[in-house]
Amino acid sequence: MQLIDGKKISDEIKAEIREAVEEMCAKNLRPPHLAAVLVGHDGGSETYVAHKVKACEQVGFRSSLIRYEDHVTEKELLQRIAQLNADAEVDGFIVQLPLPRHIDEQKIIEAIEPAKDVDGFHPENAGRMMIGLPCHVSATPAGIMELLRRYRIETKGKHCVVLGRSNIVGKPVSVLMAQKAQPGDATVTVCHSRTKNIAEITRQADIIIAAMGQPEFLTADMVKEGAVVIDVGTTRVPSIETKSGWKLKGDVKFDEVAPKCSYITPVPGGVGPMTVVSLLRNTLQAAKNRKQE
Numbered sequence: 068m069q070l071i072d073g074k075k076i077s078d079e080i081k082a083e084i085r086e087a088v089e090e091m092c093a094k095n096l097r098p099p100h101l102a103a104v105l106v107g108h109d110g111g112s113e114t115y116v117a118h119k120v121k122a123c124e125q126v127g128f129r130s131s132l133i134r135y136e137d138h139v140t141e142k143e144l145l146q147r148i149a150q151l152n153a154d155a156e157v158d159g160f161i162v163q164l165p166l167p168r169h170i171d172e173q174k175i176i177e178a179i180e181p182a183k184d185v186d187g188f189h190p191e192n193a194g195r196m197m198i199g200l201p202c203h204v205s206a207t208p209a210g211i212m213e214l215l216r217r218y219r220i221e222t223k224g225k226h227c228v229v230l231g232r233s234n235i236v237g238k239p240v241s242v243l244m245a246q247k248a249q250p251g252d253a254t255v256t257v258c259h260s261r262t263k264n265i266a267e268i269t270r271q272a273d274i275i276i277a278a279m280g281q282p283e284f285l286t287a288d289m290v291k292e293g294a295v296v297i298d299v300g301t302t303r304v305p306s307i308e309t310k311s312g313w314k315l316k317g318d319v320k321f322d323e324v325a326p327k328c329s330y331i332t333p334v335p336g337g338v339g340p341m342t343v344v345s346l347l348r349n350t351l352q353a354a355k356n357r358k359q360e
């Protein structure tokens with residue numbers, strides 16, 4: 068069994084991005100600038116956004132954190148998005164999800180200028196990804212594909228089972244795994260909450276991508292010997308072992324599944340750090356695409 072070290076790969080990619088930023092600065096171009104909009108004080112969202120801002124610093128990007136309280140109106144948010152769309156100093160921005168219930172998330176996503184939508188959530192980016200055109204691919208699926216690429220894990224002709232059908236992970240990663248590319252060229256089955264006989268299906272999988280947000284859902288009896296397991300789960304569960312009082316749990320029962328795998332990602336330190344660098348990569352690309360000032 069080989070552990071897929073997302074932290075190590077993400078550090079390598081950060082070094083590559085840093086170099087690209089230095090090249091831009093040497094040509095008198097300003098460094099890429101990522102803005103993040105954070106609404107409220109959800110613990111998970113606070114942590115993710117803090118990681119994103121810190122990663123910007125590490126690679127030499129400019130970053131801006133724009134905060135709103137939970138009671139912000141949809142209109143105020145839409146106005147801020149219009150400003151960010153028009154701001155020539157901002158290359159890309161994200162609105163951290165989830166948003167409070169009184170705000171229509173889809174309306175917010177669709178208000179973002181696709182060229183600046185470095186999360187890749189806008190229907191234009193999602194649609195372009197679907198048919199294999201250049202676009203911002205959403206960060207977690209892009210990070211998973213990059214891990215498979217850098218570990219040279221064969222995907223061609225393999226049976227890949229995706230657990231979960233979210234717009235953020237399950238749907239896009241299933242499209243990427245099936246596309247005519249390397250990595251890709253897999254036969255993909257998408258399982259979800261209404262799927263019957265999930266264990267029967269996962270036992271046929273060469274590659275399992277677990278992304279349904281149910282801690283320790285995937286157990287050893289559901290995995291065939293030699294499978295590759297990618298764990299996208301990041302549920303916070305109470306813990307007396309940590310100072311914060313919680314720890315992250317993946318969708319895979321790691322201790323019993325790992326011994327059966329050829330490769331497996333840990334939680335934390337697997338897919339998570341790759342999501343952050345994929346966002347940086349999209350922002351670098353957005354900055355390279357911008358019209359010369």
Ligand code: GUN
Pocket residue numbers: 161162163164165186206207235342
């Ligand atoms: N919430 C959970 N994952 C993400 C993500 O990748 N981007 C944003 N904006 N919100 C999220």
